[in-house]
Amino acid sequence: MQEPIEPGFMVFVADGELGVGAVREVHAENRELVVNIENGGDFTLPAEAIRDVHEGKVILDVDHLPQAMRKALHHPHDSEYPDSVYAATDPRDGALKD
Numbered sequence: 001m002q003e004p005i006e007p008g009f010m011v012f013v014a015d016g017e018l019g020v021g022a023v024r025e026v027h028a029e030n031r032e033l034v035v036n037i038e039n040g041g042d043f044t045l046p047a048e049a050i051r052d053v054h055e056g057k058v059i060l061d062v063d064h065l066p067q068a069m070r071k072a073l074h075h076p077h078d079s080e081y082p083d084s085v086y087a088a089t090d091p092r093d094g095a096l097k098d
């Protein structure tokens with residue numbers, strides 16, 4: 001059973017990778033949540049976009065993310081690492097790759 005999602009939980013593209021944002025709001029009545037992606041803004045996601053939840057972490061299912069969010073996820077760490085393009089280590093985790 002998945003733990004309940006709460007505002008403030010960190011958001012990840014793949015477990016074991018750098019966090020890409022945080023949960024802002026949880027709307028249990030319509031099974032959606034609002035997440036803020038670093039350098040990308042707020043996005044509303046359906047429950048299907050969540051792969052896993054544990055230890056205060058929300059792991060996204062990249063295949064169910066809106067295209068605008070997928071685009072934002074290519075560069076969430078630009079302020080810290082201006083020359084990098086974010087991608088999880090293992091593409092089998094469903095991570096974004098250029």
